[in-house]
Amino acid sequence: MTSAPRMSVSEGTKMNEMSPLSTAPLTATPLSAAELGLFNRWWHAANYLSVGQIYLLANPLLREPLKLEHTKPRLLGHWGTTPGLNFLYLHLNRIIRARDANILFIAGPGHGAPGVVANTYLEGTYSEYFPEVSQDENGLGRLLKQFSFPGGIPSHAAATTPGSIHEGGELGYSLSHAYGAVFDNPDLIVACVIGDGEAETGPLATSWHSNKFLDPQTDGAVLPILHLNGYKIANPTILARIPQPELEALLRGYGYDPIFVEGHDPDPMHQKMATAMDLAFDRIAAIQKAAREGGQTERPTWPMIVMRSPKGWTGPKEIDGLRTEGYWRSHQVPFSDLTKPGHLQALETWLRSYKPEDLFDESGRLFADIAALAPSGARRMSDNPHANGGQLRHPLKLPDIANYAVPVTTPGSVTGEGTRVLGTWLRDVMKENLPSRNFRVLAPDENNSNRLNAVLDVTNRAWNAETVDYDDHLARDGHVMEILSEHTCQGWLEGYLLTGRHGFMSCYEAFIHIVDSMVNQHAKWLKTSAEVPWRRSISSLNYLLTSHVWRQDHNGFSHQDPGFIDHVINKKADIVRVYLPPDANTLLCTAAHCLHSWDRINVIVAGKQPEPQWLSMEDAIRHCSAGIGIWEWASNDKGSEPDVVMACAGDVPTIETLAAVKLLREHAPDLKIRVINVVDLMTLESASQHPHGLTDSAFDALFTLDKPVIFAFHGYPQLIHKLIYRRANARNFHVHGFREEGSTTTPFDMVVRNHLDRFHIVSNVIDRVPGLATRAAYAKQAIRDKLVDHTRYIAEYGRDMPEIEDWRWS
Structure with missing residues (x-):
């Protein structure tokens, strides 16, 4: 397969002195005419399966004229973002095949499952994980029927979707998940598609800054792809309606070098996107080479792609005389009452525009020349081992808590600070596991405040922005992560856990509520994963809530709220645990138990102030065991x-x-x-x-x-x-x-x-x-x-x- 000439970077060139990618004209034509034909056929196949999942109950290949009984009685799903996701997935597959790249795909736009599921099926992975959804007409029928159907699959890329670590049921977390996945994964690149509606959320807006915590020497890379299709459910999106210079200035201010890909006509768009992908992956390779071989220490400006394409691309241009493609009416189901005159015919015309007879053979199998566009084996994004992180998970090495015990001979005779004692143990947990690079401690700017600062004896705070000579414990390769955003810490930790590693997060008790809904989503992911036989167990999400309600007397009423416990216990009993250790030794016992566990959300509430110590370590172990x-x-x-x-x-x-x-x-x-x-x-x-x-x-x-x-x-x-x-x-x-x-x-x-x-x-x-x-x-x-x-x-x-x-x- 041909590709555009790759950008070369001399050994002495600094990353921030490289030519801006956004100024490079996308006039190259890396795809041959034959490749363009194949690309369009894959894209048509993915779009066809996506529309079919939303609408069809039977007659999956339109081997007979479409009838009302062939359609679903309830039409659910989101079409508007899907053709763009299909387009990007296809072009990422080209990069994987051409470069043997290790890429994980995250679909940030909400309810993008029709496209993600369609591509996993075209790659063959879906049928491997779900043999009943076979690579034939019968399997195609099952694939289409199950979508948003009782007993089937949801409309977002859930735990049932091969290759997914990001559900997309709630918007805003895709980019923080992407960065969490690449920390300590030097060979992994996460292509993270960000919807322009999603880009309006607070968590997403903050997570752009994750690039200041990425070490190009020891971490992988994230390629953000901002998909501007212009509309949310019924309104324009902000980033699609500001002038391009303003958008470019915003993204540059975040520390990215954007490549703009815009258009409506598929063939030129394929050429532009292929060129953009080559530029972006060349730049990533150059950055990593400069850091890993050339000793480059300056924070690089990472590439990203901005794709502007019509909402509902390739769908009906008008329905009942009203604009549909390129407008908010295509956001969900472009037309849902198939009993109205002309609607059933419009659906059939839409489906047949993709020419299913040129995509699937007589048995219903994707033609081999189209299928050959997919990578093979674990290089398929739908079968990337990092997307099923339990396959890669190894237990932590945990020091014996008895060596950190507060000596208690008589209850209440000594005073200690529970979290400070815990900090010394976490320091050595970090030390034991630093060679494996599979453990991180996170806090929203509160690690020291929460008395866990002993961890800084063996590692630094991750930091790849500007430093001055009087800074304290900042380094590119640090494994303590602090940013004043509970959302971002949570997203990083989830991405880290979901790709097979371990972590521990502390937070002021009153402000952990900021991530209430993120905890909801993770709990739902864990529940669903437990019901999917091929999903492997991941490390538990471990919280220490301190600076708690009873010791926030100095900060006042705003800092006094113990209600996170009430929130989490409403989740499934198999998932949630809440611990209230009364002293340092019971806190050590509890923390060790939590770091040993998997598939749990563990909440530990413990104070950081000097308090009486009640139990010896032996008594604490017995007490905590019960x-x-x-x-x-x-x-x-x-x-x-x-x-x-x-x-x-x-x-x-x-x-x-x-x-x-x-x-x-x-x-x-x-x-x-x-x-x-x-x-x-x-x-x-x-x-x-x-x-x-x-x-x-x-x-x-x-x-x-x-x-x-x-x-x-x-x-x-x-x-x-x-x-x-x-x-x-x-x-x-x-x-x-x-x-x-x-x-x-x-x-x-x-x-x-x-x-x-x-x-x-x-x-x-x-x-x-x-x-x-x-x-x-x-x-x-x-x-x-x-x-x-x-x-x-x-x-x-x-x-x-x-x-x-x-x-x-x-």
């Missing part, structure tokens, strides 16, 4: 029934519960108290509802059948009631937690405002234990007075009372 348990050393009911069960989940709730227990021992020494600590929140749910849930008998043994349970919880109280509503003693649970009361105040005042403090807990015990109220009237009055004293003290001194700050269990 996920819940009685703290015998804090209880006094052994050998008898408790009068009250005092439960806690979370580091601050644990402190307040134990402080309340101590007060109760002073004021009601005869009271039998059982203290239960919960690390694994999902143990509270029924075993029939969650794999980690306790059986009813085990739950009843812990919480009793009829005693009051005073539960101090890190988050919103309603969540505990939701988890335990099936339990026999659910009516006796009284939960203290965040009541949406906050301000800029003191740490203890935060818990007082939300009635999570020791005094309100003691008061509730007195109210709930039968007969205790009259015996503890003086205690209740003392508690009331303490709350008054607290309010006056913080108003005068701006800090908590010494008896609060200096409180110790023993």
Whole structure:
């Protein structure tokens, strides 16, 4: 196959001094007349299958005149972006075949599955993964029928789509996924098609900056392809309506060198795109060679392609006298009421315009000369191993957590910072796995704030923008990734995990909500993947949420929100885990468990401030293995029934519960108290509802059948009631937690405002234990007075009372 003359770069040329690609005229004709004919036939085949998936229920090759019963009763799908995706997929296949390139395809435009699925079928991969969708007329019929049909496949490139790591059900994440996939994958190039509607989203707008974190020496490359077809569902797109110089200035400002490919006529567009692809891949090769062989350290200007083509390209130009091709009416189904006069005939004319008899033989198989345009084996984008990252995944080497334990001989006798201790362990996780380059730590500019800065002892922050001599730990090859965009961190991490690697992300608890919908999409991907036999397991998505609600007293109400837990537990039980370790040793146990796991979304909530340490490492391992348990050393009911069960989940709730227990021992020494600590929140749910849930008998043994349970919880109280509503003693649970009361105040005042403090807990015990109220009237009055004293003290001194700050269990 011929190709355009390749750009050469002298050894001493700097990347940023190379001629701008956007100024190069696309007048070359790398494709011969014969190749043009084949290219158009592949493109017609992909377009035909795409339209057929949206419309056809039977008669897949139009071997008889089209009838209404051959069409689907509900017409669903998106046509407008699809012909452009088909066009680009074809040209990327040319590059793969000509250069033996290792390319992964990401379709960012929403609901682009008709095109992606069509191309995976034409490549033969779809039939290999789904043998029932065979390479014949019967298989073609199955392919077309299943699209957006009950029991079939969705309208976006889901986990059921070979070659896909990006679903496209929600817009904005394609480019961050693409960069996440190429970090530490030096031989991989991701061709990421970005829809012009998608380009209007906040996450996508930020992810352009990912090129400042890419190391051309050790990472792969991303080729962004901005597809300007002009319209969203019913409106123009911004980037398609600004002057080209302004668009070019914007993309150059992001650090890219855009190549513009524009037109409507297929043959010139094929020649232009082939030339553009050659230019882009030559530039990528030159950049990588300069970095890997020539020692080039300056940040390069990476190429990208801007393709401007009509929306609904090759579709009906008008329907019922209204503009369709090149307009928003072609965005979804260009015409959906096939009972209207002329509509069925218009569909048949449209389908026959692709000449299916020139594309598929008598058996329904793609003609061999067209099929030969596809790469072979794992070079097919639909069969790239990186798109099924579990095939490439290797377990992490994890140091023994016992070597990092906080020495605890007596509960509460020492103070420690949980996340700082975790940071020393993560440092050595990074050190052990740096040779494999398969582990990264991410945070939205909060790694040091979250006390994980020990990791910087063995690696730097990834950074390929300008540096000055007083910068701290910035390097091109760093494996700590920080950008003040939760969306981008999340997208990078997902792309990294989906291509077979491991990662750990920390975030301020209140702001992890920014990625709520991204977590939704990843959870849905994991659920669907588990139902696809050929999808292999990937590493878990691991979050540490710190700087949490109870220690954001200084930053105020805006930073106080523990609701991410509520959000994630609504996902499938097989996928979600929530851990609330009360001290450093339990945090180490939990983190090690999470990094060992796969196909999970693990949420760990732990504070970063100095706090009492409760369990030795041996006790922590036992406690975390069960996920819940009685703290015998804090209880006094052994050998008898408790009068009250005092439960806690979370580091601050644990402190307040134990402080309340101590007060109760002073004021009601005869009271039998059982203290239960919960690390694994999902143990509270029924075993029939969650794999980690306790059986009813085990739950009843812990919480009793009829005693009051005073539960101090890190988050919103309603969540505990939701988890335990099936339990026999659910009516006796009284939960203290965040009541949406906050301000800029003191740490203890935060818990007082939300009635999570020791005094309100003691008061509730007195109210709930039968007969205790009259015996503890003086205690209740003392508690009331303490709350008054607290309010006056913080108003005068701006800090908590010494008896609060200096409180110790023993």
